[in-house]
Amino acid sequence: MSTSLSEPGITGRSIRGHLELRGDVRADGTPFLSRQSFRAPVHLSKAHVESGSLLVHLVNPTAGFFDGDRLDLDVTAGAGCRLVMSTPGASRVHRARSESPAVCEQRLRVESGAFLEWIPEPFIPQAGARYVQRTEIDLDRDAGLLFFEWIAPGRVARGETFAYRDLRWELDLRRAGRLIARERYTLDPLDQSLAALRLKFPAAHYVTVFLAGPDELPWPGDELDVLTTERTYLGHGPLLENVWMIRALCADSLAARSLLAEIRGLFYHAAGHPAPRLGKLTT
Amino acid sequence: MPETRDSEQAVPAVDPMLWLMQANDSQYPSGAYAHSYGLEELVEAGVVTDAGGLEQFLESQILPALLTFEIPYFAQAHAAAGQDDGARLLELDAELDAWRLPAETRDASRRIGSQRLALLRQLAPSPLVEELAAARPFSHHLVVTAIELAALPVSHAARAFGFQTVTGFATASMKLMRLGQTACQGIIRRSLDRLGGEIDSALCHPGDGWFNPLLEIASLRHARAHSRLFIS
Numbered sequence: 001m002s003t004s005l006s007e008p009g010i011t012g013r014s015i016r017g018h019l020e021l022r023g024d025v026r027a028d029g030t031p032f033l034s035r036q037s038f039r040a041p042v043h044l045s046k047a048h049v050e051s052g053s054l055l056v057h058l059v060n061p062t063a064g065f066f067d068g069d070r071l072d073l074d075v076t077a078g079a080g081c082r083l084v085m086s087t088p089g090a091s092r093v094h095r096a097r098s099e100s101p102a103v104c105e106q107r108l109r110v111e112s113g114a115f116l117e118w119i120p121e122p123f124i125p126q127a128g129a130r131y132v133q134r135t136e137i138d139l140d141r142d143a144g145l146l147f148f149e150w151i152a153p154g155r156v157a158r159g160e161t162f163a164y165r166d167l168r169w170e171l172d173l174r175r176a177g178r179l180i181a182r183e184r185y186t187l188d189p190l191d192q193s194l195a196a197l198r199l200k201f202p203a204a205h206y207v208t209v210f211l212a213g214p215d216e217l218p219w220p221g222d223e224l225d226v227l228t229t230e231r232t233y234l235g236h237g238p239l240l241e242n243v244w245m246i247r248a249l250c251a252d253s254l255a256a257r258s259l260l261a262e263i264r265g266l267f268y269h270a271a272g273h274p275a276p277r278l279g280k281l282t283t
Numbered sequence: 284m285p286e287t288r289d290s291e292q293a294v295p296a297v298d299p300m301l302w303l304m305q306a307n308d309s310q311y312p313s314g315a316y317a318h319s320y321g322l323e324e325l326v327e328a329g330v331v332t333d334a335g336g337l338e339q340f341l342e343s344q345i346l347p348a349l350l351t352f353e354i355p356y357f358a359q360a361h362a363a364a365g366q367d368d369g370a371r372l373l374e375l376d377a378e379l380d381a382w383r384l385p386a387e388t389r390d391a392s393r394r395i396g397s398q399r400l401a402l403l404r405q406l407a408p409s410p411l412v413e414e415l416a417a418a419r420p421f422s423h424h425l426v427v428t429a430i431e432l433a434a435l436p437v438s439h440a441a442r443a444f445g446f447q448t449v450t451g452f453a454t455a456s457m458k459l460m461r462l463g464q465t466a467c468q469g470i471i472r473r474s475l476d477r478l479g480g481e482i483d484s485a486l487c488h489p490g491d492g493w494f495n496p497l498l499e500i501a502s503l504r505h506a507r508a509h510s511r512l513f514i515s
Contacts, residue, residue: 169494172381182381184492195343196497199330206496225507233328235503237386245384247500 014068014100017041021085023054023114024078031081042071045088050276053082053117064092065102067130073106077114077143084117086278090152091120095128096165106135108147113214115144119260119278122150122205122253127163134170137210141176145212145243146267150256153203161203162189173210175241181210200233200249205256209246209263210239213271219244220266227262231255297407299434305406306399306431307443309454314398315447318391319455319513321502326459328504330497334466337456341474345452348493349445350481352382353425355490357444360429361437369414372426379423382492385502391515396424403431441486442479449474458512 019042024034031054033047045057065071077083093102110116125131139145151167154160166188173181187193197204211217221236224246228234231251238244246263250256268275305311322340325331331340356375363371383389400422403412411430415422425444432440453471456462505511 179378179381181384182378182492183384185494186491187494192343192347193494195347196495199497208496221507228504233497233500235385235500237503237506239384239386240380245503247384247496247503249496249500 013097014066014070015041015062016070018072018074019044019058020074021056022076022078023056023081023083025080031083034078041065041069042073050084051274053084053115053276055084055086055276055278058085058087058120060087060089060091064094064126065104065129065131066094067096067098067102068100069102071102071104073104073108075107075116075118076109077111077116079111080113081111082115082273084119084276084278086117087120088279089121091123093123093125093129093131093164095126096130099130101130101132101166101168103132104134106133108135108137110137110139110143110145112140112142114140115146115214117146117276119146119148119264120150122152122256124152124155125164125167126155127160129164130166131164132168132170135172137171137173138177139173139175139212139243141241142214143175143212144214144271145210146264147210148260148263149206149208150260151206152253152256153197153205156203156252162194162198164189173239173243175212175243178241180240180243181245197249201231201251203252205250205253207246207248207250207256207259210243211246211267212241212243216242217244218270220270223266224263227259229255232259234259297434299432302407303432303435303439303443307446309450312398312402313395315395315451316454317513318395318451318515319459319505320388320391320452320515321385321498321505322452322455323459323511323513324501324505324508325497326456327508328501330501331456331460333460334462334470337453337460337462338470338473341449341452341470342477344495344498345448346474346477346481348495349448349478350485351488351491351493353448354441354445354482354485355488356382357425357429357441358437358486359490360426361433361440364411364430364433367411369411369418372411372415372422372430373418376419376422376426379425383423385499385506387506387515388499388502392423392425393421394514396427397421399424399427399431403427407431437486438483441482445478445482446475449478455513 017039020037022035041060041062043059043061047056153162168186171183224236232255234248236246360375428444453467
């Protein structure tokens with residue numbers, strides 16, 4: 001295990017940080033971190049086992065992302081390991097002072113018989129923010145996944161709703177090498193790209209979940225159907241290779257937070273595992 | 284002496300423009316009339332309720348998706364079809380599964396594609412058509428249309444594909460809301476004007492995805508609806 005903090009990660013006024021993390025399983029079945037390397041703006045909480053999963057909180061001790069910042073995340077759940085990655089607070093991107101966006105590249109790998117839950121707090125792009133996020137998820141054929149994304153419209157209480165400059169989102173999800181899901185989009189308040197978000201709720205929170213069971217997942221379809229309310233508009237269905245997707249628009253952060261907790265509960269119940277307690281998200 | 288299929292012997296060269304009109308005629312039995320592509324759920328949910336809402340929906344969500352993703356992707360398929368590059372077409376077809384996330388959207392595209400491919404085998408057969416039919420009989424609509432119209436310049440073929448998309452939504456809407464034929468044609472006319480103004484530049488674009496969670500959620504919900512008029 002190594003913790004790399006020696007190389008300079010700050011150049012000019014931007015920060016270049018990284019996280020490399022790998023979870024494995026000891027002979028007695030206990031999951032542990034077999035490797036960790038990180039540099040600001042990332043810090044890790046002390047990993048601990050919760051309900052059979054290794055729970056790691058990803059902490060950003062700085063105020064958030066600024067333009068030009070770059071973060072590379074490389075996380076692997078090794079064979080048989082149950083790993084839960086969360087964040088204790090929202091990810092914020094501040095107003096850009098230049099033409100360079102903040103960039104976050106995430107590579108998540110889940111090996112045979114392993115399970116990864118990725119459940120960050122909301123992503124909050126502030127007024128004038130520029131941000132690029134690229135995510136690659138590689139699942140082995142019998143790997144499990146519970147991957148959440150939650151994009152807030154901005155600091156709504158301060159009157160900043162869709163006031164960011166642009167967000168670029170890219171995602172590839174593969175199962176046993178086969179491309180299952182590909183997303184590419186740019187959200188720019190000055191063009192039509194936010195029309196679908198604004199049509200249902202004026203300050204919609206966007207939630208996406210990708211789920212995969214190690215085995216055939218007993219899909220809780222009826223239970224998910226009833227999660228659509230006046231404040232949440234939700235759809236769900238199968239992708240390929242026993243991977244599923246849930247998409248939702250929520251009227252506000254309370255509806256989104258409640259939805260995430262409900263989905264977590266349903267998924268863990270369907271999979272026959274107790275849900276590890278995260279604190280804030282699972283009240 | 285190798286056996287030759289009857290169709291290969293009998294089919295004369297087709298006039299590309301006349302073939303374009305035949306393949307885009309509303310009487311052409313592609314099965315597209317049975318799909319609303321998620322619009323039925325959006326009407327049911329009260330998101331699209333009238334002619335103005337439909338036109339706004341087409342302008343702000345469907346046309347940008349066409350110009351940003353579908354048309355540039357179509358141009359790639361059309362180029363592959365023009366070069367008889369069956370391997371590239373299969374690659375593009377497989378990738379479309381990953382872009383079209385709601386199962387109903389994928390299935391609708393493959394149903395219409397397979398129907399058009401079956402027609403193509405009868406009406407305008409070629410070795411490339413046979414190759415695709417053998418490897419992937421349920422090919423995506425976009426890929427089959429690219430082969431169908433490979434003899435035309437891409438600017439014409441892409442317009443035909445865009446026309447199919449716009450009219451598909453618009454004609455479905457007439458069964459979902461109070462909308463007369465003339466009003467519907469007016470919406471199509473104005474939508475095509477907007478499309479025509481930007482399609483040539485879209486053809487020069489490398490292509491990108493488009494963010495439309497509302498239509499995706501609608502398609503996901505439609506698949507689980509207790510009663511419905513359209514297949515998608």
